[in-house]
Amino acid sequence: MALLTNAPRGTQDILPSDSFKWRYVEATALDxxxxxxxxxIRTPVFEHTELFSRGVGETTDVVQKxxxxxxxxxxxxxxxxxxxxxxxxxxxxxxxxLNDALPLKTSYVVSCFRYEKPQKGRFRELHQxxxxxxxxxxxxADAEVIxxxxxxxxxxxNGSIRLEINSIGCPECRKNYQNALKEYFSSHxxxxxxxxNGRLERNPMRILDCKSPVCKEISKNAPKILDxxxxxxxxxxxxxxxxxDALGIDYTVNPTIVRGLDYYTRTVxxxxxxxxxSQSTVCGGGRYDGLVESLGGPKTxxxxxxxxxxxxxxxxxxxxxxxPTPEGCDVYIGSSGENAAVEAMRLVTALRDEGFCxxxxxxxxxxxxxxxxxxxxxxxxxxxxxDNELESGIVEVKDMRDGSKSQxxxxxxxxxxxxKLISDSFDDISDAFDNMESNFSK
RNA sequence: GUGGGUAUAGUUCAGUUGGCUAGAAUGCCAGAUUGUGGCUCUGGAGGUCGUCGGUUCAAGUCCGACUACCCACCCCA
Numbered sequence: 334m335a336l337l338t339n340a341p342r343g344t345q346d347i348l349p350s351d352s353f354k355w356r357y358v359e360a361t362a363l364d365x366x367x368x369x370x371x372x373x374i375r376t377p378v379f380e381h382t383e384l385f386s387r388g389v390g391e392t393t394d395v396v397q398k399x400x401x402x403x404x405x406x407x408x409x410x411x412x413x414x415x416x417x418x419x420x421x422x423x424x425x426x427x428x429x430x431l432n433d434a435l436p437l438k439t440s441y442v443v444s445c446f447r448y449e450k451p452q453k454g455r456f457r458e459l460h461q462x463x464x465x466x467x468x469x470x471x472x473x474a475d476a477e478v479i480x481x482x483x484x485x486x487x488x489x490x491n492g493s494i495r496l497e498i499n500s501i502g503c504p505e506c507r508k509n510y511q512n513a514l515k516e517y518f519s520s521h522x523x524x525x526x527x528x529x530n531g532r533l534e535r536n537p538m539r540i541l542d543c544k545s546p547v548c549k550e551i552s553k554n555a556p557k558i559l560d561x562x563x564x565x566x567x568x569x570x571x572x573x574x575x576x577x578d579a580l581g582i583d584y585t586v587n588p589t590i591v592r593g594l595d596y597y598t599r600t601v602x603x604x605x606x607x608x609x610x611s612q613s614t615v616c617g618g619g620r621y622d623g624l625v626e627s628l629g630g631p632k633t634x635x636x637x638x639x640x641x642x643x644x645x646x647x648x649x650x651x652x653x654x655x656x657p658t659p660e661g662c663d664v665y666i667g668s669s670g671e672n673a674a675v676e677a678m679r680l681v682t683a684l685r686d687e688g689f690c691x692x693x694x695x696x697x698x699x700x701x702x703x704x705x706x707x708x709x710x711x712x713x714x715x716x717x718x719x720d721n722e723l724e725s726g727i728v729e730v731k732d733m734r735d736g737s738k739s740q741x742x743x744x745x746x747x748x749x750x751x752x753k754l755i756s757d758s759f760d761d762i763s764d765a766f767d768n769m770e771s772n773f774s775k
Numbered sequence: 776g777u778g779g780g781u782a783u784a785g786u787u788c789a790g791u792u793g794g795c796u797a798g799a800a801u802g803c804c805a806g807a808u809u810g811u812g813g814c815u816c817u818g819g820a821g822g823u824c825g826u827c828g829g830u831u832c833a834a835g836u837c838c839g840a841c842u843a844c845c846c847a848c849c850c851c852a
Contacts (some may be wrong), residue, residue, distance in 0.1 A: 334824095528848090644852060
């Protein structure tokens with residue numbers, strides 16, 4: 334039935350023809366993060382449900398209706414992680430990493446799971462690259478994290494991605510602001526849309542982001558968060574803006590961006606692209622100074638972001654970004670007859686041991702079919718071994734790119750191919766140099 | 776959770792107002808004389824037309840339900 338041959342709803346297979354793109358994106362993100370001092374951390378895909386309901390927030394959609402939660406055989410309530418931050422926080426608290434010299438800077442590539450209705454750019458299993466930094470309260474840390482995200486996106490994408498930032502203040506100033514908002518919107522509650530009436534109690538700040546024209550109009554005159562944040566929060570936000578300016582990072586302050594997870598404080602930001610569908614946020618994050626303490630750790634300022642790899646890869650494909658193509662097959666050794674097949678396999682293995690990609694026939698094809706397959710593989714060189722070659726010890730090596738042929742001996746085959754491939758790669762390097770020089774002289 | 780759209784070979788799609796053995800392109804396999812790829816030509820395999828039910832002499836085509844996918848709301852990466 335369909336259950337057997339259909340992947341579960343909202344999941345996607347990354348096929349061999351695409352996996353190299355993901356490897357490239359993940360490796361690039363981790364590499365750049367490493368230059369910024371972030372080291373990879375790996376935490377479990379599932380945690381105690383309690384961690385997420387406390388960490389992400391009891392009232393959030395993510396916790397209320399989107400978690401994959403089940404009881405294990407020991408009767409524990411377990412949830413697949415819906416995001417990356419909570420698990421990392423738990424881990425660094427549990428292992429006492431916050432007792433070391435701070436900041437502690439971590440990065441990760443993870444799958445997250447949310448029971449949502451799938452659409453473009455939204456999946457039930459989503460892949461995320463993320464970073465978390467602990468113990469840094471200065472706006473320099475905010476700027477550093479944003480700069481890292483930008484550097485990754487700039488390196489990978491050529492489409493235009495804009496940065497929007499906001500400050501939602503600390504719990505103190507936010508309380509005042511939310512009261513002011515409640516008061517303001519309550520007086521318009523009859524005009525607000527249904528969802529916004531619901532948000533009035535739960536999260537009035539979300540109303541500011543509503544797309545309904547009526548709510549938008551009402552929001553125009555609503556109190557502004559930046560008028561309500563306290564002096565410290567304001568100073569922090571100004572400090573961030575000053576640093577972004579100094580780094581040459583363009584941004585717009587968008588007072589309506591409010592992240593949907595409860596733990597955020599002060600800085601929140603999003604990187605948004607118009608080249609995706611309606612799920613346009615490629616990267617979102619911010620500061621969460623209260624989270625570590627609320628999970629039972631030492632009072633520790635912290636911040637981070639999550640970057641949606643599904644959306645990022647989608648964006649790169651949509652905007653025609655280039656992915657470095659993986660090295661193809663170096664050598665194909667065809668064979669005819671049992672003894673030759675054995676010899677071909679021996680040679681192929683010897684070449685692989687030298688670090689090359691080599692293939693021989695494993696399905697019993699004719700010579701002609703083997704050559705066609707060799708062509709499909711894009712092999713650089715080919716050779717055919719049969720009884721003649723076994724007897725004479727002489728093999729013909731064909732350069733598949735120009736069809737030219739040369740001869741070598743069976744015993745010297747590996748060395749011969751080795752020299753050919755090494756000299757090819759020298760040619761490649763010198764071509765690259767020539768390109769660089771002509772680029773410089775422009 | 777709410778809406779709208781779609782569902783035909785591995786893939787991308789044709790299929791005319793219901794009418795003979797359901798098509799194309801591409802991919803796959805095999806041939807075009809003796810042991811050598813790309814181009815060309817020929818042949819072959821591959822579909823219970825998403826599933827179940829209904830209307831009809833007749834359903835890929837019309838109707839209903841279900842399922843899946845896509846898009847938007849919501850939410851978020």
